[in-house]
Amino acid sequence: MDISLTGVTVEIAGKSLIRELHLEADAGQIVGLVGPNGSGKSTALRCVYRALTPSAGAVFLDGTDIATLTLRENAKYVAALTQDNHTDLDFTVSEVVALGRTPHLRGNEALSAKEHDLCREAMAQTDVLHLKDRSILTLSGGERQRVFIARALVQEPRVLVLDEPTNHLDVRHQVELLSFLRKSGLTVLVAIHDLNLAAAACDRLGVLAQGELVAAGAPIDVLTPALVRQVFGVEATVVPHPKTGVPQLLYDLKERA
Numbered sequence: 599m600d601i602s603l604t605g606v607t608v609e610i611a612g613k614s615l616i617r618e619l620h621l622e623a624d625a626g627q628i629v630g631l632v633g634p635n636g637s638g639k640s641t642a643l644r645c646v647y648r649a650l651t652p653s654a655g656a657v658f659l660d661g662t663d664i665a666t667l668t669l670r671e672n673a674k675y676v677a678a679l680t681q682d683n684h685t686d687l688d689f690t691v692s693e694v695v696a697l698g699r700t701p702h703l704r705g706n707e708a709l710s711a712k713e714h715d716l717c718r719e720a721m722a723q724t725d726v727l728h729l730k731d732r733s734i735l736t737l738s739g740g741e742r743q744r745v746f747i748a749r750a751l752v753q754e755p756r757v758l759v760l761d762e763p764t765n766h767l768d769v770r771h772q773v774e775l776l777s778f779l780r781k782s783g784l785t786v787l788v789a790i791h792d793l794n795l796a797a798a799a800c801d802r803l804g805v806l807a808q809g810e811l812v813a814a815g816a817p818i819d820v821l822t823p824a825l826v827r828q829v830f831g832v833e834a835t836v837v838p839h840p841k842t843g844v845p846q847l848l849y850d851l852k853e854r855a
């Protein structure tokens with residue numbers, strides 16, 4: 599399923615959070631959104647999972663304006679991992695993951711055996727199966743993040759929207775998650791701060807600065823020292839990864855006085 603943001607603008611309380619954003623992900627592509635804090639990455643993603651309605655412009659899934667879909671229909675196609683996924687509810691990990699099936703169920707319908715298998719598979723995939731009977735409230739930040747990723751996977755979406763999915767994850771789980779996404783065949787829109795992980799995982803990157811898209815394209819074309827200086831105010835040397843050739847950034851720390 600392909601996704602396209604066309605001229606998406608979000609204004610709240612007279613302030614423009616994103617302006618005229620055009621961004622596309624072809625079916626099965628991973629497209630990363632990078633940019634400084636407050637540049638509008640989460641705002642753009644919120645428009646895709648319908649937590650926000652654009653003030654102008656639209657989001658299309660395979661050519662259908664998502665504003666014409668019910669929220670339940672949208673949730674059958676799009677699953678999201680948000681930054682504000684903390685919960686006060688004392689649910690077990692299995693219960694939280696099973697909630698991902700909600701858009702596919704009618705009323706209080708129970709999960710089928712196949713759906714239970716799907717939940718087990720997602721928990722194994724995200725390495726939380728051993729935690730299935732634990733309260734979500736007792737988990738570490740990284741464990742909890744992996745539970746919410748499992749919940750998004752059991753939704754069986756065609757598009758995954760991930761806001762900082764590697765937050766809290768140790769390096770093994772970061773690599774496993776991004777490797778899984780690359781194999782999954784899902785269309786993925788991901789906001790990510792780590793430019794090296796973004797370059798390794800994403801087919802294309804969109805760079806946001808102050809609510810505007812300032813560059814878009816393959817990581818090798820986008821992640822230049824000049825762009826990193828202009829957008830992030832940081833000096834970096836860009837080298838090709840010795841095995842894969844993807845650009846990797848080495849940051850020049852300021853010398854001690």
Ligand SMILES: Nc1ncnc2c1ncn2[C@@H]1O[C@H](COP(=O)(O)OP(=O)(O)OP(=O)(O)O)[C@@H](O)[C@H]1O
Binds near residue numbers: 610636
């Ligand atoms: N509901 C709101 N009302 C007013 N301003 C908002 C609202 N939501 C977000 N903003 C502002 O819009 C800007 C963009 O926020 P957004 O969360 O999209 O940035 P981001 O690029 O995801 O940042 P970060 O990297 O810090 O997560 C920020 O300046 C933020 O303070």
